[in-house]
Amino acid sequence: LLEALADQVALALERICLSEDLAQSRVTSETERLRSALLSSVSHDLRTPLVSILGAAEGLDQPGLGPQGRDILVETIREEGERLDRYIQNLLDMTRLGHGALRPNTVPTDLRELVGAARHRLRGPLRDNPVMVTIPEDMAPAHVDPILIEQVVVNILDNARKYAGPGTPIRISASTHGARATLAIEDEGPGLPPGASGHVFDMFWRVGQGDGGQGGTGLGLAICKGIVEAHGGAIRAEPVHADGRGTRIAIDLPLTNPELTH
């Protein structure tokens, strides 16, 4: 099943690369570069969690495996399966963005609930990071597609964890400004190098190898930007502290027009 899925994803990616926008792009070698970067990062990123899942599944057959060992292997299978799921979701979003087919299904959305759902999806990877959420209880609902914006929050939280490291705190806050909500996610990691905040949302852009072995494609934030902009919103990256440390990713989103809900 997974192999079939990987094939389908590869096919979908081929299509994005051959889509009219890209076909009409000035430089064919750029299209070619994009296509091979996509295909190699997809194969690598699908394989990494799969190899862990298969390894853990084989481990379950070992004679003499105690209940504790079993629990660890089952947890690995669950976490790596979820990682695969997040990754595939990103690819599907990217396919739709590539076709201009990503149309948010906007409904009045409680951002506290949405953030709660995103944290729940990442409960395994985030177990070592204290997460502080400051969102007023009576905050007006945002006018967004909860599934897509949850995906954005998951991507940003996952980056905060990856690049700031275990044990470091993550702060999530939301506030309203006129007809807009701002949702911000801050970490206490090393921050982005000077000048990088203009590039982090570009496809395949990464800081050096960027990940200290974490693996990554440079697609996550490009997808976040595509999704947020499809809502008529905006996304930006900035340092948390004056000396450049810490990363804050802030998203502006439309609030539900109260006249429409009454």
Ligand code: ADP
């Ligand atoms: P990926 O994480 O798959 O590499 P992203 O598009 O999510 O791709 O991020 C692009 C790059 O931006 C990352 O490779 C990393 O170098 C940098 N980055 C993103 N989030 C953070 C963060 N919270 N702190 C430091 N660097 C970050």
